[in-house]
Amino acid sequence: MSQPVLYSFRRCPFAMRARMALDVAGIELEHREILLKNKPRAMLEASPKGTVPVLVLADGRVIEESLDVMHWALAQNDPQAWLPVTPLEQGWIDRIDGPFKAALDRYKYPNRYEDSDPRVARLTCAEALDALNSLLSQQRFIHGDTAGLADNATFPFIRQFAHTDRTWFDAQDWPAVQAWLQHFLESERFERIMIKHPLWQDDG
Missing domain, CATH: 1.20.1050.10 (Glutathione S-transferase Yfyf (Class Pi); Chain A, domain 2)
Structure with a gap:
């Protein structure tokens, strides 16, 4: 896997905020849109909790909480100075x-x-x-x-x-x-x- 994989659901607010941070950070990734009522096996294997977002990094690490995804993305690149959080x-x-x-x-x-x-x-x-x-x-x-x-x-x-x-x-x-x-x-x-x-x- 050469780039992160994001499992997401378009209308989920948790997934939205993760995508906002990934976008501002300019992270190139593979977007995998899923249905919450029919979760793909690969997503559940990566994150058994079964909620989005799930970010699988190129090295295999899994980030499965939306705020953690935001912080990870901004740690890579924070061009608009969203951090630090007061x-x-x-x-x-x-x-x-x-x-x-x-x-x-x-x-x-x-x-x-x-x-x-x-x-x-x-x-x-x-x-x-x-x-x-x-x-x-x-x-x-x-x-x-x-x-x-x-x-x-x-x-x-x-x-x-x-x-x-x-x-x-x-x-x-x-x-x-x-x-x-x-x-x-x-x-x-x-x-x-x-x-x-x-x-x-x-x-x-």
């Missing part, structure tokens, strides 16, 4: 990956969770976005004047939240968050990482 940024990553993501799942997929109330879940997410809007009213990005790892690691989840009910999201008093999100959605990088790839299947 304590404030880490706090936002932890909040979005933790309580925000848990509530987002219950808002977007209430039937998957017993006794889930999507209205309560949406309120939990909204409280986080109230705080993020306050921060982004003072500085353009979580990282500061320019976008960093925290911005690129969190926006895919806020995108998913926004698209669950875009009319409701657009009606909220979050002008800074809405402008921040739109910045990423309109970027050439996001367009590149969202290119549709043919489904990859194991040989034979």
Whole structure:
């Protein structure tokens, strides 16, 4: 294997943020688009946990957590200075990956969770976005004047939240968050990482 292999699913926010970092770092790789309901044997052999992203390096090492993929990519090349991650940024990553993501799942997929109330879940997410809007009213990005790892690691989840009910999201008093999100959605990088790839299947 001469270059890394990335197992990915286009719409997965964890895979999105990994692809954002791999793109900015200019990492050449083999992209293997998979279906989560029909995971290829080769991916499961590399990473039995069965979630994306999975990055198999040329030397055979496997990186199977999205933030680890981001850090590995930026350790190779960080042309836009996404690193280092400040304590404030880490706090936002932890909040979005933790309580925000848990509530987002219950808002977007209430039937998957017993006794889930999507209205309560949406309120939990909204409280986080109230705080993020306050921060982004003072500085353009979580990282500061320019976008960093925290911005690129969190926006895919806020995108998913926004698209669950875009009319409701657009009606909220979050002008800074809405402008921040739109910045990423309109970027050439996001367009590149969202290119549709043919489904990859194991040989034979």
